Structures are given as C-alpha cells and as structure tokens.
Amino acid sequence: MAEPSTRRMGFFTDTTVCIGCKACEVACKEWNDVPDDGFVFRATSYDNTGALGADTWRHVAFIETGDRWLMSSDVCKHCTNAACLDVCPTGALFRTEFDTVVVQADVCNGCGYCVPACPYGVIDRRERDGRAFKCTMCYDRQLGGLEPACAKACPTQSIQFGPLDELRVRAQERVERLHAEGNTDARLYGDSPDDGVGGAGAFFLLQDEPEAYGLPPDPVVTTKDLPQMWRWAGGAALAMTGAVAACFLRRR
Template identity: 50%
Template structure:
C-alpha cells in the first residue's frame, strides 16, 4: 500500500450533483476517448451513456426515485467511475501485472503491458473495466494520472460546477464527508450514507455520499473479491479456447477433404 500521506482520491457528494454531465465531457475530452458507435437514447431516461465502458470512463447515472405509492418522485444522480479500491480485485487477477498501484495510491492499467485477457473485467465487482473497442486492451479511469504527475487535479473535478466532485487527500475528504452526512441526516435525509469507507473492500479512494441505499444507485451493498466473480470470466475464456479449437479443426478437416478430392480428380484424369 502506498504511503497514507500520499493517498489521493475523490469524494462524490450526490446531494449536490445536478446531472449536467460536465464531468463526463471533461473526461472524454482530456483522455481523447472515442465515441462508442453503439450509443443511443435508451428511451427510458435522459442518460444516453447508459454504462461505464472502454470509451466512457465516467458515467453520470440518472435515477428516477419514486415513493412507494408513486405519488412523489425525485431525481437521484451519481457521477460514477473506477473506485480505485484499497483491495483491488482487478490487480489480484491480472496475469501480466499490467495493473499497478501508483505513488498516489490509485489503480492504473499500463496499456503497454495489458494483453486484453479480460480477467480484470470479471475481477472487478463494480463492472467498471471494459475492453476498448478500438484498443483491444482493458480501459478505465486513471484518476488522470498524467495530470496528477504535473500537480493538476483530475479533469472531472476541475469541470464540476457544483463541487460535487472533490479531489484531495483521502483522509481529509472522508472527514469532510462524515460531517456532510451528519448535516444531511439532521436536515431530514435519514438514509444519507457514505459508500466506500473501510467496510467496503478496505476502503475506496473514490467514495460517495448517497441519499439512499447503494442498490438504488446500482452499487453492490457487499461487493466481493475476485474468487467469487471470476467463474463467469473463467468459463468465458475456456469456451473461447474451445471455440477457436473447433474452428481450427473444422478448417483443417475441410482443407484435407478438398485436397483428397483434388487428388482423386487427378487420378481419374
């Protein structure tokens, strides 16, 4: 683990997020992320990004929150990205050590070492990592590692007009989040809670102040480490190898039959 004094991260206060997507835009612009050709309006929300993937490292979720009798409704917003976990499942399963922990205690994927095996995709309990359509390697938020190295804050935090995204020392941000949590609860938001303290995978360097239970935001209440997430990825890899083997066998057999037919025709001539 990196020196705790150097731990950098972000505090996302969903109570003041307005869903403007300035953070999404800033992320795509700074990281020069291409447009996913499969984008389109879902027809059920104002959210056209729909999920995190290799071309979207930050995603603002739009959640329509209705009361039980559906007589009242409100919008909940969540600016989502990689959590830069203390216990990072993606790092545990990477076979080439392409996923490293930086001097800022953030989790970074080295594209020059990644082989696109997808183990990290299955190893992430938050569904953050994806294989880029145009790169063939694992892609996710880097917490703007290149900007941190020159003393700048992440592009999303700089672009946020309400300071919903705050960048800084993780311990200082957590102390501020706990004060904000108490304030919201005192003002009637009884379900306000911090998501990402030490009870979640040893702590998330990018953590949230939610206004409702995590499941309402599409976050797992009890995220699990890779040994409970890898089965799907394991079988996916096995089936891929079997498929490649069958295609190769069929191709070899077809070529053999064609050659035999040609030899038979030559003999008859």
C-alpha cells in the same frame, strides 16, 4: 505549479449536489482522449451513456424514482484490495504512488481477466482492439500537481478530489449536517476500510440504498480465496506427481 502529493489521493462524490450536467464526462473524454459513445437513444432515460465502460470512465447516472430524481457521477473505485491487480498476468495494472489503480494500455494484452474480477463491473475491454480501459484518476495530471479533469470541471463540487483521509472527514461532516437538516436518507458508500474491498479510493454520499444506483451493497474482493486456491492446486499437483511416480516405480 504545485508539487504532487504522495499521500493517498481519492474522490468524494456528493450525489446530493449533482445536477446531472455531465461536465465531468466531457472533461474526462477531452483530457484522456477517450473515444465518443452514447449516441444510442435508449428511450428509457435521459442518461445517454448508460454505464461505465472502456469508453466511459465517468458516468452520470439519471435514476428516476417514484418522487424524485437521483443523479450520481460513477467512476472506478480504486479499491484498497483490488482484485484486478491480482489477476493481471502482464503487470498492465499497477498501483501508483498516489495509491490509485491504473491500466497501462501499451502493456495490456487484452486477456480480459480483470473484467470479471472487478466487483463493481467497472473495467471493460474496447471492441476495437480488445484492451482494457478505465479511470486513471488522471494520473498524468496528478504528477503535475493538478486535480483530475472531472473534479476540475464539476460546477457544483459534487466531485471533490484530495487526500483520502481529509475527504473522509469532510464527507462525515456533510452527512451529519444533512441529517440535522432532516435528510436522514443520506449515507456514505465505500468510505469504510472495513468493507469487502478494504475501502475505496473513490467513495460516495448517496441518498438511497446502493442498489438504487446500481452499486453492490456488499462488495467483496473476488480474489480473496486466491491464496487458498493456489495452496490447494499446489497440494493437488504434488499428490498427482507422487501418484505418477509411484505407478512408474511399481511398473519397474
């Protein structure tokens, strides 16, 4: 068995070769023992699971446009600057040695702070017990030198796993090849370290604007103003303490 890498690992999802088979969804549920869901007939799409959530860590979206189908296997982005980590009060969320972001279910207290903190709307709480769940990038498999279950099961290599720096080079070459073939709509999403979350550990090759896939065009770390807010709060607390002390001294 291969030794696990300590380089930053990630996902590159090439939506141009996704066939919508949902093998990744099934493999994720099987390996991670994620509860079943998606049995509600929506009558608006062939997509039975609907969206990422506590019980859907990989979600294959079926997007019907005027002249084509767009299919994409969405997942947690494992952000470089992860707001969910900033707001978690128990340490249930932590960054692994592979630079991925994982929730420890046995430490989560169900406070839900991470849910609105995620700029992609990935994290969700399970109705059964209120705890938060999301993709772990198969942390246990990585520790054993194995690739995540979704990438292993993907029959078209739409989901690719490996060192993030290598995936970025591979993705850029793929975009250039598609452009040369006339697919000028092809673009990368989440690959740039200069974006609002410092780059994603799971990035995508799209064939349309991010909004078509339900992705925010300009994601921003929701806690970016947190240090300044704490300074303001600290200053306000000191001012309040001083005012109370002054009133007490005057009354004496």
